[in-house]
Amino acid sequence: MINSRxxxxxxxxxxxxLSIVILVVVxxxxxxxxxxxxxxxxxxxxxKTVIQLLSQPDTYKALKNSLVIATGVTILSTIIGVFFAWLxxxxxLPFKGTMKVLFxxxxxxxxxxxxxxxxxxxxxxxxxxNKLFTELFGLEEPLFNIYTLTGIIVVESMYLFPFVFxxxxxxxxxxxxxxxxxxxxxxxxxxxxxxxxTLPLMLPSIVAGALLVxxxxxxxxxxxxxxxxxVGIYNIPTKIYEKIYQSAGxxxxxxxxxxxxSILVSAAAVILYLQSLVLKSGRFQVISGKSMRPMLIKxxxxxxxxxxxxxxxIGITVILPTVTIILVGTLKTYGLTIAPENMTINNLKxxxxxxxxxxxxxxxxxxxxxxxxxxTMLVGSLISYVIVKMKVRGKFILEFLxxxxxxxxxxxxxxxxxxxxxxxxxxxxxxxxxxxxxxxxARYMAFSLKSNSAALEQVHDSxxxxxxACGAKHWQALRxxxxxxxxxxxxxxxxxxxLPALRELTTSVLLYGPHTRTLGVAIYALNEDxxxxxxxxxxxxxxVIIVLGQLLIKRxxxxxxxxxxx
Amino acid sequence: MKKGCVLFCSILMFLCLTSAAYAExxxxxxxxxxxxMMGKLRDAFKKKHPEVKMDYYSAGxxxxxAKIATERQSGKLAADMLWHSEVPDxxxxxxxxxFEKYVSPEAKYVKSTVTDPDGYFIPARLGTxxxxxxxxKVKTPPKGWNDLTSPEFKNAFGIANPSLxxxxxxxxxxxxxxxxxxxxxxxxxxxxxxxxxxxxxxDDTASGDYKGSIGVDYIAEDKIRKxxxxxxxxxxxxxxxxxxxxxxxGTPNLNAARKFVDFLLSKEGQTIVAASGTLPIRxxxxxxxxxxxxxxxxxxxxxxKLDYLKTMKEKESITRxxxxxxx
Numbered sequence: 001m002i003n004s005r006x007x008x009x010x011x012x013x014x015x016x017x018l019s020i021v022i023l024v025v026v027x028x029x030x031x032x033x034x035x036x037x038x039x040x041x042x043x044x045x046x047x048k049t050v051i052q053l054l055s056q057p058d059t060y061k062a063l064k065n066s067l068v069i070a071t072g073v074t075i076l077s078t079i080i081g082v083f084f085a086w087l088x089x090x091x092x093l094p095f096k097g098t099m100k101v102l103f104x105x106x107x108x109x110x111x112x113x114x115x116x117x118x119x120x121x122x123x124x125x126x127x128x129x130n131k132l133f134t135e136l137f138g139l140e141e142p143l144f145n146i147y148t149l150t151g152i153i154v155v156e157s158m159y160l161f162p163f164v165f166x167x168x169x170x171x172x173x174x175x176x177x178x179x180x181x182x183x184x185x186x187x188x189x190x191x192x193x194x195x196x197x198t199l200p201l202m203l204p205s206i207v208a209g210a211l212l213v214x215x216x217x218x219x220x221x222x223x224x225x226x227x228x229x230x231v232g233i234y235n236i237p238t239k240i241y242e243k244i245y246q247s248a249g250x251x252x253x254x255x256x257x258x259x260x261x262s263i264l265v266s267a268a269a270v271i272l273y274l275q276s277l278v279l280k281s282g283r284f285q286v287i288s289g290k291s292m293r294p295m296l297i298k299x300x301x302x303x304x305x306x307x308x309x310x311x312x313x314i315g316i317t318v319i320l321p322t323v324t325i326i327l328v329g330t331l332k333t334y335g336l337t338i339a340p341e342n343m344t345i346n347n348l349k350x351x352x353x354x355x356x357x358x359x360x361x362x363x364x365x366x367x368x369x370x371x372x373x374x375x376t377m378l379v380g381s382l383i384s385y386v387i388v389k390m391k392v393r394g395k396f397i398l399e400f401l402x403x404x405x406x407x408x409x410x411x412x413x414x415x416x417x418x419x420x421x422x423x424x425x426x427x428x429x430x431x432x433x434x435x436x437x438x439x440x441x442a443r444y445m446a447f448s449l450k451s452n453s454a455a456l457e458q459v460h461d462s463x464x465x466x467x468x469a470c471g472a473k474h475w476q477a478l479r480x481x482x483x484x485x486x487x488x489x490x491x492x493x494x495x496x497x498x499l500p501a502l503r504e505l506t507t508s509v510l511l512y513g514p515h516t517r518t519l520g521v522a523i524y525a526l527n528e529d530x531x532x533x534x535x536x537x538x539x540x541x542x543x544v545i546i547v548l549g550q551l552l553i554k555r556x557x558x559x560x561x562x563x564x565x566x
Numbered sequence: 567m568k569k570g571c572v573l574f575c576s577i578l579m580f581l582c583l584t585s586a587a588y589a590e591x592x593x594x595x596x597x598x599x600x601x602x603m604m605g606k607l608r609d610a611f612k613k614k615h616p617e618v619k620m621d622y623y624s625a626g627x628x629x630x631x632a633k634i635a636t637e638r639q640s641g642k643l644a645a646d647m648l649w650h651s652e653v654p655d656x657x658x659x660x661x662x663x664x665f666e667k668y669v670s671p672e673a674k675y676v677k678s679t680v681t682d683p684d685g686y687f688i689p690a691r692l693g694t695x696x697x698x699x700x701x702x703k704v705k706t707p708p709k710g711w712n713d714l715t716s717p718e719f720k721n722a723f724g725i726a727n728p729s730l731x732x733x734x735x736x737x738x739x740x741x742x743x744x745x746x747x748x749x750x751x752x753x754x755x756x757x758x759x760x761x762x763x764x765x766x767x768x769d770d771t772a773s774g775d776y777k778g779s780i781g782v783d784y785i786a787e788d789k790i791r792k793x794x795x796x797x798x799x800x801x802x803x804x805x806x807x808x809x810x811x812x813x814x815x816g817t818p819n820l821n822a823a824r825k826f827v828d829f830l831l832s833k834e835g836q837t838i839v840a841a842s843g844t845l846p847i848r849x850x851x852x853x854x855x856x857x858x859x860x861x862x863x864x865x866x867x868x869x870x871k872l873d874y875l876k877t878m879k880e881k882e883s884i885t886r887x888x889x890x891x892x893x
Contacts, residue, residue, distance in 0.1 A: 125722070126773035230762055232893060245632050333792035335700075335772035342793065355601065356608075356621065422640035430640040514594055514623035514644055525625070529600070530765025530785070532773070 011474045016392050019383040023401040026442045030416025031265070031408060037419060038258040050259055059260065062239035065149065065228075066218055066264075069235055072153035073160060073217040078210045080157060081164025082202075084313075087306060089172040091297045094307055102314050103165055108550055109318060110503040111159040112222025112520065113539045116527055117321030118155050119226055120328055120536070122146035126335065128324070147231045156223045158317040160216060164209030171205035177295055190297070204278050211275040218271075219264055219409025221506040222520075226527060236260050237411040237506060244415075244510060254415070261412040268407040322543065329536035347537040358538055360515065361522035362545075368433060368518065369501030372440035377494045379441070380448025381456075381486065387449075388456040389464070389482075405446040410506035413443050417511065431513030439507050444497040451496055455489020456482075495553045502549065503542060519545075591822040595622040596630045598650035598732055599691075599809070600765060602788040603842040610838055611829050618822045626763045627652040627732030646819045647826065649811040651693050652732030653680055654878035656810045660686045666813040668824055672831035676847045677862055678808045679869050689808035690830045692845035692862055695737050696800040698771050698781030708778065710801045711745065714753060721757030724767040724779035725892075728885045731764040733782050736807045738888050739877050740870040744803055750891060760892040772796050780805075783859065787843025800858065806869035808847070 039045060053059055087093050088100045106114075121129045122144050130142040145151065179201065183193050221237040229238055240260055243253040299306060327338050329347060336342040351358045387398050405413075417439040422430040429435040459482060467477040483490075505520030512521045519542050526535035597604060604622050611620055625633070627650040637643045648659070659665060665686040678689040697708050704718060714723055726734035741749060759776070761767040767779040768786055772794040786798040811830060813823040829835045836846035840853055845862045853859050860868075877884070 123770075123773070123775055126770070126775040131774070230766075244636070245629050333772060333789045333794040334769050335774060335794055335796075355605065357601070357624075423642070428640060428642055430642060431637065431644045514596070514621065528766065529624075529763055530767070530769035531601075532769050 013392065015382065015386050016390065016395070016398070019379070019386050019398060020401070022379055023383065023398065023445070026438060027404055027408075027445060028401055030413065030420045030442065031404065033419040034258045034261050034265070034412060034416050037255055038262045053256055053259055058234070059239065059256065062234045062236050062260070063263065065224075065233055066235040066237075068149055069152055069156065069220075069224065070214050070218040072149070073156045074210050074214040076153060076157040077161040077213045078164050078206060081161040081209060082168050082206055084161075084310065085165050085169035085172060087310065089169045091299050091306075092303070093299060093310070094303065099307075099310055100169065102310075102318075104162055105314070105318050106159045107162040108546055109159060109322070110222070110505070110520070110542065110546070111156060111220070112226055112505055112524065113325060113542065114159050114317075114321050115155050115223040115226040116523070116532075116535060116539060117324045118146050118151070119527075120324055120532065121320070122151070128338075146227055147233075149228075149233060152224050152227050152233070155227065156217055156220060160213045163212040163216070164206065167205045167209035167212075168202060171202055175201055180295065207278045208275055211271050211278070215268055215271050215407075218267055219411055219506070221411060221509065222524070225509075225524065236264055237409070240411050240415065241509060254418070257415050258419075261409075261415050264409050264412055265407065268409060272407050325536045325539050325543065328533060329538075329540045331533050331536075334532040347533060348541075351534060351537050351541065355534075357517065358522055358526075358534070361517045361519050361538070362541065364433065364516055365502055365504075365519035368436055368440065369498050369504070372437055372444065372501050373494045373498035376441050376444050376448045376497050377452075377490050380445060380493055381452040381490055383445075384449055384452035384456050385478075385482070388453050389461070402446070402449045405442060405444075408442075410443055410504075411510065413439050414507045414510035417442065431516070433516045436508050436511050436516060436518065439511055440497075440501050440504070443504075443507055444501060447496045447500075448493040451489050451493035452486065455486040455492075459485045491556060495549075495556070499546065499549050499553070503546060591618045591819055593618050593620040593647070593819050593822040593826060594645050595620070595647045595649055595826070596634065596645040597622050597624055597648070598627045598630060598652075598764075600624060600785060600788070603784055603839065603844070606838050606842065607830070607835065610834065611826060614829060614834075615822075615825055618825060620822070620826065626730040627655065627735070628727075628730045631655055643814060643816075645814060646817040646823050647811060647813050649690060649809060650732050651807050651809040652735055653808060653810060653874050654881050655732070656682070656687045656812060657874060657878045659812070660684070664815055666815045666817065666820065666823075668813055668827060670824070670827050670831050672828055675850070676831060677849055677866065678847050679806055679866055680808050680810075680874055682810070687810040687812035688827070688831070689847050690811040690827075690835075691809045691839050692847055692865060693733055693807040693809055694783045694800060694845055694859070694865055695733055695780055695805040695807065696783065696786075696798045697778055698768055698786045698796055698798045699778035700771050700774050700776070700795055701797050702795045703774055703777045707797065708799060708801075711741070711749070711803065714758070714778070715756045717756075719756060719758075719778050721759075722775075722777035723753065723756065723758040724761040724770060724776040725753075725758060726761050726764045726767045726780070728888055730762060732809075733764050733807055734780065735881070735885060736872075737780050737805050739880075739884055740805055740807075740872050742884065743872055744870045747887070747891075750888065754891055758892070760889065768796070783845070784843035791843075798858070800860070802868060803870050804865055804868040806845075806865050 039047065039050065041049065054063070084103055088096050088103065093099065121127050124130060124142040124145045124147065127142070127146065130144065133139055133143040146155070180193055180197050183197050188196070219237055221241065224233065224235045225238045225241070228234060229242070234242065240257040243256050328334070330343040330345070331338070332342055332344050353359070383398060383402060386392070387395060387402060417435055418430070421435050421438065422428055429438070463481050463485070464477050467481045468474070472480065503520055504518060505524060508518040509521050509524060512518060517525065519538070523535050523538050523542065526538060601624060604624060608620055608622065611618070623645070630648070630650055634643065634645065660682065667685050669685040670688065673688055676688060678692060680689065682688065697714065699708060706718060708714060708718070725738070728735035728738050738750070761770060761776070761779065764782050765785055767776065768781045768789060770776050771779045771781065772789055781798060783798065786796055790796050790798070811827060813820065813827065817823055831847070833848065833851055836848045837851045840846045840851050843854065843859070845853070845859060845865055847862065849862055853861060
């Protein structure tokens, strides 16, 4: 017994050290380098230049825009998300099941492709919708100018509201109906019940979803890059991108990037802290042991209008942009009217077979996300095992490092990886696929840990102990008991990383080299180069790949609970 | 153990994938030329020199220079050659000793507004910029630079961002040198806007977002041939911008780089350049007449003058002044 415990200790220590080393090298050091570069210069700790940089109008404006956009997106997404969540889970809306699935589709659509579509539809003079209205009604001014803060907020909200929707509709379905019934029996009206009972009960989930949106929007690159930079609207991630790529990659610009990144990380930390407070205070209120369905509100005459509203909403936010992208992708050149004689299949042929840039991009994204998902899944299960199952000292370091990636925006990870892997420490991965690979591991480690530890927590210690008691070695118990049991969690982790990585833009746009453009970067670069049509064609290809990937997931993880979220 | 094995295999697979293309001679060109021309040049070069695996990275001059600066800091330059239109950059990099000297046997045929007597870079194409306008939106086609200050182009004329686009920077420098900053102010007063890269302003003109823009010959030409509602006119005071090509010092692919310079300057290479809709630097290749390109000799004669060394020193201040005027 003592002997076996000693040996177990040996394995445990090795695993612990290994996982700490991986997390430190991939996650912790790059982040520390960011802070180090931001606050420490040749003459020690230096706050003066930090303040100096922040008071420059362009950095200050970027900061302000980031806050305005994040606030606007959070409010708008919350309103949309809560309303539709209420509609599909608490009313007698027809086709609720289908509608619920439909409301999750915006999640699949990469938001920068959405932004590209809305640029084509609503750019002030040439947007198809604006043109239609100016011609029909002889308007002098365009109907809506998408190149504004409002435009950015609306487009981002369209694709981020599912964060709130998922949280809130889940909570509404699990809600204890007796509370509402008690209020009703005591004579309260529908309005009072909603105000005094339902909303307070829902508040934790609403806030949790809203904070996820805020976190995401604060560090979002794609939409502001496509809709904002052309008219001089920058947020922090697009400003960092501009600093690094346009003002020459001098140390000064990298330093500005690190300072802006430090602000992003701090803001994200505050948001995460608030979220943990909310989740802690709200946990016991929402979950009820009973599986009773809450009473449904009868919509009566509003049934059909609200159904139409939902369908129109999906039509405008999902179908219209998708169709626009597909159609524009077939045009001979940008600016022609969409008509059969102006369409061609040659764009697709050119993108898939003739143009190295686009061919490489598809291939790069494919193998990078495959490799990153695979490795992150394995490393994540290793680390989760140590966190969840092992009783060793020093585990808290792992727990802390494991949570860290949740709060680190993609832009910051990219900068950290540049500082770490561009030759300063002996290894130079700059311009290679490896640098994107390590960045992806850091970026998606949180997903893997979440999924793997959830699976591991369900495996009772006694199973492994039984195997050990029957004489199995530690690795035998792992191989024969633990791994088969957590395999679904590992598979889920794989896909949770593979699909987002496939369409990744925020991180890879700072890391790509001449041979290593990813799908997202290629679409973005084509749009920037004034090849709007080819950008749309490549976006169509990306959409097809994403849809196929989603279908594959459905097949593989059928019957398992969807674990979206961060 | 299975886990370890799988991990090992995946790393092995990854290694294979990333190193699959290591063969023969390689060549990486950083260029601001677009796919519509580079694609054809690459295909023809590959046919002639199948032993060289040539590739290029296409982006605006500003981005290329930033990338080169970052790569120099990290100690590893990924490019073997540089080819873009911001001539002062070439004088500057030459001054920093970054280029390899090479005088191609074809060099004696080159006719251009600027050359490097020391042989560190050589123009490989004469970019001409004109007024690109949307044929559906503009009723009276512009003829000269002064037409851009007319109500026809009110709030709808675009100029690419000079910190992104080399041709745009050169155009602004030349316009200022010829007509003074007052001209830029007049454009601004008429509501002219600063757009993004040189490709995007032309695309935005084709879509109708701008009625007109200062556009590069072959970028407009490519879209006109595909049926865009665009036309390009060249005012009498011409914007002629040579795009030099240079080889980086210390490149491991010096031989391949020299082959490419020779090919690019040869009659064959310049015929492809001309066929793409931009001016060749040789006078012995045919010029397509369909978009109103003139002969290189005439273009050089009509070209606006510019002191390149002086412009190199003023680059930063010109860009700043223009940006602050347009914002």
